[in-house]
Amino acid sequence: MVRSELNERGPLRVFEKSINGGLGKGHVGVLASKKGVGKTACLVHIATDKLFRGRHVIHVSFSQKVDHIVNWYEDIFKEIAKKRDLQDAIDIHDEIIKNRVIMNFNSQGTTIDQVLKSLGAMMTEGNFPADSVIFDGYKLADASQDDMDKLKAFAKESNIELWFSVSLNGETPTFNDAGIPTLLVDRIKDIDVLVTLKYEGDHVRFQVIKDHDNMETKDMSLKLDPKTMLIARE
C-alpha cells in the first residue's frame, strides 16, 4: 500500500469522523481510561497518523526517560507498516521523524509555565511548526483553573490542537449518567472532545462522550488491537 492510500483508508479516519472531522486547531481533546488500557499507544497512533499526513507533532511526556517513548513510536510505525504493507517504509519513516519532537519534563513540580515556555521556544527559536501537541501523563484533572486557562489560551494563540491522556483512579473508575468520568466532571467545560477507553470482554472499545457541542455518548466502532496496540476498526 502506498502512503496516500493508507491516509485515506486508515481507522483514524473513522476516529475523526466520529468526532465531527477531528479535534481541530485551538481545541483540547482528552483520552481517558483507567491505567494500563493503552492510552499512550492510542496517542502515539494518533500522532503517527498526523505525521503520515505531513503534520508536525510535539509529544510532551512526564516520564523518566525518553527512550521508551521513542520505542513506542518505532513499534507503532512498524506495526502500521507491516499491517498495511507500506511501500518505501524506510524513506517514509526517515521523513516523518523530522516532523516529530519529544519533549520530556522529568523533574517533580514542573509548572505549566515552564512547559509552555519550552514549547514556545521549540516552536519559535527551534522553528518547529507544530500542528498538534500530545500531552501524555499530565495530570489534567488536578491542574488549577489558572493552568487550564493557560493551556487553552496557548492552543488558541499557537493555533494547535492539544491531546491529553488522563488516567482514571482505581480498578473500576466511576462515571456519571452522561458517561463522564467522575474525575473529569468539573473539567468537562474546558474539554472540547472527550473519548473514553473501556474494556469490554477481551478488547478495548472507544466511546465519544463529548464531541465539541454534542454531549451524546456514541460508540466509535473502533477497538484497540491487543496484539499490535493499534487502533482498529471493529
Add this chain to the structure above:
Amino acid sequence: MKTDISKMRNIGISAHIDSGKTTLTERILFYCKRIHSIHEVRGKDGVGATMDSMELEKERGITIASAATSVNWKGYDINIIDTPGHVDFTIEVERALRVLDGAVLVLCSVAGVQSQSITVDRQMKRYNVPRIAFVNKCDRTGADPLKVKDQLVDKLGHNAVMIQLPIGLEDKHEGLIDLVTMKAVYYRGEDGEDIEITDIPSDLLSQAEEKREEMLDAVSMFSDELMEAMMEESVTEDMIHDAIRKGTISQELTPVCLGSAYKNKGVQALLDATTRYLPDPTEVENIALDLDDEEKEIVLEHDLEKANVALAFKLEDGQYGQLTYIRVYQGHIKKGSELYNTRSRKKFKVGRLIKMHADHMEDITEAECGDIAALFGVECASGDTFVQTGLNYSMTSMFVPAPVISLSIEPKDKKAADNMGKALNRFTKEDPTFRTFVDPESNQTIIQGMGELHLEVYVERMKREYGAEVEIGKPQVAYREAISKMAEFNYTHKKQSGGSGQYGRVAGFIEPLEDGEYEFINKIKGGAIPTEYIPACDKGFKSSLDKGSLIGFPIVGVKVTINDGQSHSVDSSDMAFQLASRGAFRDAYSRAKPVILEPIMKVSIEGPTEFQGNVFGSVNQRRGIIISSADEGTFSSVDAEVPLSEMFGFSTTLRSLTQGKAEFSMEFLKYGKVPKGISEELIKNYEEKRRQESGK
C-alpha cells in the same frame, strides 16, 4: 604458578572530569600498597625500576599514569585499567571497556550525574559492564549523596541502592555507616588508614535502620535464601553480600558507596565492595570472532589448556620502548612462546612479559587467562588480537567505521616535519579510526577521523608530545555518492582499428544496496561472457566506485548484476572487459538518479534550561532535527541529529550562546541524503574546481 582466578578483578574507574578520579585512583594504589607491604613479603625476582614521574606519584611512591596497574587488596589481585576521559575517542574508550569485567562509576556528591557520566554509562551498558557507584567528595559544600543516588535511578535508569550512609557531610564528614554490618566506620590517622569501627551513633540509628530495610528489600530480589532469612529474621552478612553480588553481576543492581577520596574517607570500604561484588574473569562471557568463518561469534573458555587468545588494548611509549598491554582471554601466554597477530598475519615471539604494579614493574614468566600483562618490543597496533598459531580469531570486529572528516596539515618547519611523521605513525597504530595519507593532487598531508574534536586532540598531541607544530587547513567533510534507483546498461567497448583490438560488451543493471558498499552478481547464462573475464568485469565496476561523477567522492551501496554480454575470440581481454564495465557504470550511473550523502551526527547538548531556546535555535540553524529534549528543572538536555558539515565551530557558538554553561558530545550516526539546494551547490563547486584544474 596457578593463581586463584576467583580472586582476580579487572576493573575500570570511570568518571566525569573533576569528580576526583585521579585522587581516588591514587588513594586506592596507596592503600593497596600499604596492605601489600604489610602482609606480603616483597622480593620476588625482577623488581624493576620504579616509573615515578609526577610529583604526587613521587611523594607516594606509586605510578598513576599507566594503562593498567596491578594492585593487591586483602589477597585479591586487582588490575585497574585506565579508561580514557574523552568521550570522543569512541574506539579507544570502547577498547578499554572491552577488557574490563567491572567498573567503579565515580560521581561528585555535589554535581551528581553529568552529561559525560551519561555517555560513559551508556557505553558501559553496551558492553555489559557491571558497575558499582562511588559518590565522592562528600566533604564538599552542598554534598548530597542520596540525591546522587536518586539521579542514578532517574537519569541513568540504574536500580541504585545505598549500601552505606554518610556520617556527617561537608566539613563534618567523618566516615560512614555500613548498612550490611550496621556498624559505624571512621577513618582516622593522617592518611585515613586507621579504621575505627563502632556502634552507629544514636542520632543516625533510625535513618540507618530505614535505609537498611530499603537496601534489603531491593537486594533480596536476587536471593531466595535472603528473602526467606528476612522472614525468619536470620539474615547474615554473607547472605546480603551474595545477593548484592548477584544483582550487580546481572547488572540489575548498582550498589552505591560513598566517601571522600581527598579526605581519605571510604576508599577501603570501596575496595571491599569492589572485590566482593564485581565479577571475576570467569563470570564474564567473552566473545571472539572467527575470521575463517565470516566473523562467527565464538565464546571463549577460561581454560589454561586451551589455545591462547589475547587482545592488545593499549600501546604505551615508555622509557624502555614500546609496551603493549594485553588481556589474556583463553589459555596462558608463556615467555618465549610464539603468538600470531591475526590482523597483520605475522608471527612473533614473546620476549619480556611483565606486570605493572603501583610501585614497580615485575617480570613474569606467564600470563594466564583472565589476567592483564604487558609485552615489550612487539610490533603491533592497539586492538590487535594475538592467538596461538592455528587459530584465526579476532576479539574486535575488523569493521572500522570510515572516517567522516578530514583536515590538511602542514608542518611549520623541518624539525616539525620529522616529528610529525613519527607522531602520525604512532597515532594510526593506536587508533584505527584515525588515518593519514598524502593527497596526490595537492601534495598535502591529510588526516582523517571521526569528528572535529577527534582531529583537534591529535593536532594538540602532536605539538605537546612530539614537538611537531603544524598549520591546519579547513576541515573537509567526507561526502559519499549513492544511487537512488535501478538503471540498466548495455555497453560495448570497441577499439578495433589497427594493432591488437579491444572488444567487450556487458549488459545488466545497477540498483541501490541497502546495507553494504558493493555487491556483484553474475547472472550470465550460456557463456555470453566467458567465465575467465567475469573477474575483470567485477574489478571494472568496483573501481568505478572510487570516485563518483557528481562531486568526486566515493560511491557506496551499489549492487551490480550482469546478465548478458558478448566477447570476441581475438580482441577480447581482461582489459577490454574492465573498460567495458567502467563505461557501462558511467553510463548507467547518471540514469540511476545519483544523490550525495553526508555524515549525520548524533549530538547531545546539555545545559541550563534558561538557554533552551538558544540551543533549539542553534540546532535548527544547522539543519538539525531535534529528536527529543529532556527538562530536568534547572538543567535540560537536547538530543538531535545534525549534519557534520554544519557542526564546525559549534563548540564556540554554544559557548557564546550559553555563557559557557552548556556542553555537548557527538558521535557519527549514519549517512543521510544532502538536501537538493546544498547538493546543487556542491556539484557546482566541484565542476568549478574541475574547470579550474583543467584550465591550468
